[in-house]
Amino acid sequence: MQTMSMREIASIALAAVGGLFFIAGTVGILRFPDTCSRLHAVTKADNLGLGFTVASLTLRAESWFAAAELIVVWLLALVASATSGYLLTSSARTDGGDAS
C-alpha cells in the first residue's frame, strides 16, 4: 500500500475539521431557538468550516497562485457572511421580536 505524505494527511485532517464545522452549523440552524443564535451557528460554518476547507485545498493547490485565489475566495466569503449576519440581526431586531 502506498504511504501518504504528511501534506496529504494534513489536507485530509483539515477537510474533516471543516466538514465538522459545517455539520455543527447545520445542526445549529435547525436546533437553536432564535434568529441571533441561529446566525451565530451559520456564520461559524461560513468562517471556520470554509476556512478549514480552503486550508485543506491550498495544501493540494497546483501553484502558489491557485492557493492565493482560494484564500481570496475565503476572505470574500468572510466579508459577505459577516455583513449579511449583521444585516439580518439588525432587521430582526427592528422588526420587533424574532422572526424565528
Add this chain to the structure above:
Amino acid sequence: MIATLLDVFLATALVLIAIRGLLARDLRTAAFLFLVFGLLLALVWVRLGATDVGMAEAAIGAGVTGALLLDASAQLQQAARRVRSSATLRWTVGSLSSVLGLVLAWSLARLPPSPGTATRMVSEHLGEAGVTHAVTGVLLAFRAYDTLLEVAVLFAAVLAVGALPPISAPPPGQSADELLRKVVTATFPIALIVAGYLLWAGATRTGGAFQGGAVLAGALLLARYAGAPFDPVTIPLRQRASLTLGLTVFILVGLAGALSARAVLAYAPGWAGTLILVIETALAGSIALSLVAVVDPTWRR
C-alpha cells in the same frame, strides 16, 4: 464509489425537494425550496460536466428567480400566502404533468444511442467560430439564432414588467445601513472585475455573456440596495437604449453577415472571434440591466 454515492444523494435530494416544494402550503416556504432546488440542480449540472449551465442555473435560475419569488411572496399578506387551489385542480394538473413526464421518460428510453454527430461537427468546425470554448461556439456561432431569440424573450419579459402599473415606492437603499454601504463600495470593483473576466473567459473556457451579465446584475442590485448615487435604469432614454443594446448589436451584426458572409447571422471569415466578443459585451450589459429592471421594479414611476 464516493462519486456515485454523491450523485445518488444529489438526485434523490433534488426529487424530494421538488415534491416538498410542490406540496408546500405556504408560498414563502415553496419559494425557499425552489431556491434550494436551483442550487442543487446547479451542482447536478456541474457533476454532468456542464459547468456553463451550472453557473447560469445558480445565478439566474436559483439566484435571480428565487429572489423574485421570495420578494413576491413577502409582499403578499400573511393570509394570501396560503396556497388555495381546489383538490380537483391540483389532481388534474398533477396527473397531466405525470403523464407528460412518463411520455418524456418513455421517449428518452427509446432513443437510439447518439452517434455523436453534433459533438463531432462542433469540434471539427470550432476553429471557424473564432473561439476555443465549444459552448460559446454553439451559443454564438452554430446556434446563434437560438441565442438571439433567448435575448428577445428576456427583453419581452422586461417590457411586460414595464407595462405593469407604476408603483409609488421610493427606490431602495435610501435608508441603507452604513456598514452595507461601505462593504458594497469596497467590493463593487471586485464584482466588476469578476464580471469582466467571465465575459472575456467565454472565448476559451467556462464563462460568457449570461454568466458575466448575471454577476454584473448582482453587483448593480447590491449597489442600488446600498444606496449608490448612480441609477443605471431610471433615465428613460438611456434605459431603453441600454436595455436593447445587446439585441440591437446582435441583429445588426447578424444582418451585416448577410452582406459580408452571404448569410444572416454568419460571420465574415477571420472576424468571428472579434464579432462574438462585440456581441457578448453588448449582451452582458443588456442582460445585467434587464435582470436589475425585473428584480427591482422601483424604476417604473
